[in-house]
Amino acid sequence: MIPAATESTVPRSAASHDWRRSAGLVIGWVGFLALWAFTSTVILDEFTLPGPAKVAAAMWEIVIEGRFADDFAASISKTFIGFGLGASIGAPVGYAMGRSRYWKAFFHDGVVGAGSIPGITYAVLALVVFGTGYLGPVIAVGLISMPFIALSVAEGVEGVDPNLVRMATAFRRSDSQISRHVMLPSIMPFVFAGVRLAFAIAWKVEALTEVFGSSNGVGFQIRFAFQSFSITNVLAWTLLFIIFMLVIERGLAVIERRIFKWRTWEQTA
Amino acid sequence: MTASTAAAPTQTSPRRGKIRRALTADWAARITFYVAVLVGWQLLAWQVARMPAPWETLDFLFRELTGGSQGGVVTGVFWDHFLVTVQRFSIGLVVGFVIGVILGIGIGTFRFVKSLLNDIMLVFLALPAVIWAFLTVMWFGLGWEAPVYTVILASFPFVAVNVAQGVRAVSPELHDMSDAFRIPRQRRLRHLMLPAISGYLFTGLRFAVIIGWNAVLLAEWFGSTNGVGWRARFWYDAARYRGFLGWVIVFIIFIFLLDGFVMRPLQRRAFRWRRDRDGGGDGDGTELTIDNVVVMGV
Numbered sequence: 001m002i003p004a005a006t007e008s009t010v011p012r013s014a015a016s017h018d019w020r021r022s023a024g025l026v027i028g029w030v031g032f033l034a035l036w037a038f039t040s041t042v043i044l045d046e047f048t049l050p051g052p053a054k055v056a057a058a059m060w061e062i063v064i065e066g067r068f069a070d071d072f073a074a075s076i077s078k079t080f081i082g083f084g085l086g087a088s089i090g091a092p093v094g095y096a097m098g099r100s101r102y103w104k105a106f107f108h109d110g111v112v113g114a115g116s117i118p119g120i121t122y123a124v125l126a127l128v129v130f131g132t133g134y135l136g137p138v139i140a141v142g143l144i145s146m147p148f149i150a151l152s153v154a155e156g157v158e159g160v161d162p163n164l165v166r167m168a169t170a171f172r173r174s175d176s177q178i179s180r181h182v183m184l185p186s187i188m189p190f191v192f193a194g195v196r197l198a199f200a201i202a203w204k205v206e207a208l209t210e211v212f213g214s215s216n217g218v219g220f221q222i223r224f225a226f227q228s229f230s231i232t233n234v235l236a237w238t239l240l241f242i243i244f245m246l247v248i249e250r251g252l253a254v255i256e257r258r259i260f261k262w263r264t265w266e267q268t269a
Numbered sequence: 270m271t272a273s274t275a276a277a278p279t280q281t282s283p284r285r286g287k288i289r290r291a292l293t294a295d296w297a298a299r300i301t302f303y304v305a306v307l308v309g310w311q312l313l314a315w316q317v318a319r320m321p322a323p324w325e326t327l328d329f330l331f332r333e334l335t336g337g338s339q340g341g342v343v344t345g346v347f348w349d350h351f352l353v354t355v356q357r358f359s360i361g362l363v364v365g366f367v368i369g370v371i372l373g374i375g376i377g378t379f380r381f382v383k384s385l386l387n388d389i390m391l392v393f394l395a396l397p398a399v400i401w402a403f404l405t406v407m408w409f410g411l412g413w414e415a416p417v418y419t420v421i422l423a424s425f426p427f428v429a430v431n432v433a434q435g436v437r438a439v440s441p442e443l444h445d446m447s448d449a450f451r452i453p454r455q456r457r458l459r460h461l462m463l464p465a466i467s468g469y470l471f472t473g474l475r476f477a478v479i480i481g482w483n484a485v486l487l488a489e490w491f492g493s494t495n496g497v498g499w500r501a502r503f504w505y506d507a508a509r510y511r512g513f514l515g516w517v518i519v520f521i522i523f524i525f526l527l528d529g530f531v532m533r534p535l536q537r538r539a540f541r542w543r544r545d546r547d548g549g550g551d552g553d554g555t556e557l558t559i560d561n562v563v564v565m566g567v
Contacts, residue, residue: 001328020380020381020384021380021384022384024380024381024382024384024385024387025384025385025386025388027385028385028386028387028388028389029383029388029389031385032389048408096374101295102293102298103298105294105295105296105298106298106299106301106302106303107302108298108299109299109302109303110302110306113525114527115479115527116479116524117480117520117521118482118483118486118520118521118524119398119522120483120486120487120498120519120520121520121521124501124513124517126506128319128320128505128510128513128514129313129317129319129320130352130417136523184457188294190395190452198393201343204397207397207399208397211399215507222399222400222403226403226406226407226491229407231404231407234400234403234404234407238396238397238400241397245395246391246392246395259283
């Protein structure tokens with residue numbers, strides 16, 4: 001779960017290794033695009049499967065016209081508000097789960113179940129309860145991210161070394177000092193891993209909820225493209241969505257590595 | 270459920286300690302959770318006009334199972350739609366699983382294949398199932414093809430990634446040792462490769478099941494004329510929210526039963542050899558950690 005563990009394990013011929021890896025990467029992408037172009041022109045036709053060039057042109061147009069900025073801003077604001085909502089409820093729940101056996105048993109089925117309930121359930125329920133406004137996606141995101149945040153906080157709380165806490169108490173550190181310098185540093189990595197995962201899931205559920213009922217956002221645009229039978233636009237919006245998601249994911253990973261630099265000694269040990 | 274919570278304190282002796290212990294036992298906590306969910310649902314139904322109450326939904330489901338009429342629509346067609354969906358789901362799952370296993374073995378065995386497919390797999394993992402549903406509906410129209418292909422396309426990357434991880438988890442030291450002791454290929458496959466891979470294989474299958482179920486529902490919702498997803502949409506379009514919610518509960522119950530009583534035990538069984546290494550239930554691949562619980566194929 002925690003990255004940076006694999007990097008120290010390649011002492012042998014790292015240069016040739018890197019070279020082969022990037023060669024594979026390039027060939028993989030070129031091959032994929034070539035296969036896509038070949039399928040769209042020779043096997044099928046440009047309408048059934050628009051080629052990479054056509055989809056790229058549509059993506060460029062979406063970005064240039066400013067629709068990308070508008071709809072992504074709408075989707076992101078819903079995701080963040082919902083995520084904040086989910087985290088502010090999920091964190092205390094997770095803390096209770098980590099500290100008490102009763103609450104762990106109480107929330108067990110809910111937390112386990114949340115990962116297996118089809119995403120469509122959240123989307124359509126949000127639509128029925130809140131209609132097609134702003135609130136539906138926000139609540140759906142809150143509901144989906146809550147159990148994941150709770151689970152990662154619970155894992156972190158359980159992972160706190162009781163001996164460290166005992167030692168801190170023996171040296172008469174105050175409660176606030178213990179929670180600030182002992183508890184928090186060992187909980188944070190788990191929380192961060194949970195946040196990254198929950199965010200990836202929340203972002204997809206947000207788009208799905210917009211597909212089912214909304215008047216703006218990425219999901220709405222994908223739905224609109226579907227209803228106007230434009231395969232090109234469905235692909236263009238989807239690729240923009242994925243690029244955006246992977247950029248956020250990578251960004252969070254970089255932040256995570258920077259924050260937890262001090263922890264590396266623990267990984268190698 | 271409510272009855273058993275009420276009965277719990279009276280069965281035990283009136284001593285407060287025992288009552289307290291019974292009420293805070295793990296099973297009691299779980300039952301309390303379900304009661305709390307039901308109460309929450311009822312409260313929501315009182316607040317939101319469009320939200321049907323629990324008993325209304327159950328009443329509808331009963332009629333959908335046994336027959337009768339609901340707002341002029343003939344009901345009692347539960348098994349027709351359910352079996353159609355399960356059939357599509359199973360076909361898609363089997364094909365997706367096979368594709369995923371082949372790709373996963375390739376990625377896990379050959380470094381070059383891994384670097385070739387790594388990024389593309391990442392994109393496939395990030396693709397929401399609804400996109401596949403849209404594309405397949407536009408390609409194949411309304412029918413059995415869209416749901417089946419959506420299940421295949423949505424589930425195979427998750428199988429491939431897990432199987433690749435399993436192949437890489439086979440210890441190279443044990444391989445070298447088998448070479449040194451001239452262990453025949455067959456025994457090596459049976460005692461070295463299979464135990465190492467099977468756990469990841471079942472994890473991949475479990476992911477595929479959960480993701481495939483969501484995918485089949487989405488594809489049926491947007492492009493089908495029968496099946497569970499279509500029936501839910503039918504009631505939704507008719508603004509009969511109790512019918513719609515009844516089917517949503519079928520979505521959930523089906524996957525809960527399949528995951529809880531089939532997939533998780535299988536996964537645990539496949540990982541059971543790990544137990545004695547890590548000690549006391551840890552590392553058997555099913556404990557309550559975010560890695561094991563989070564699946565969520567959206």
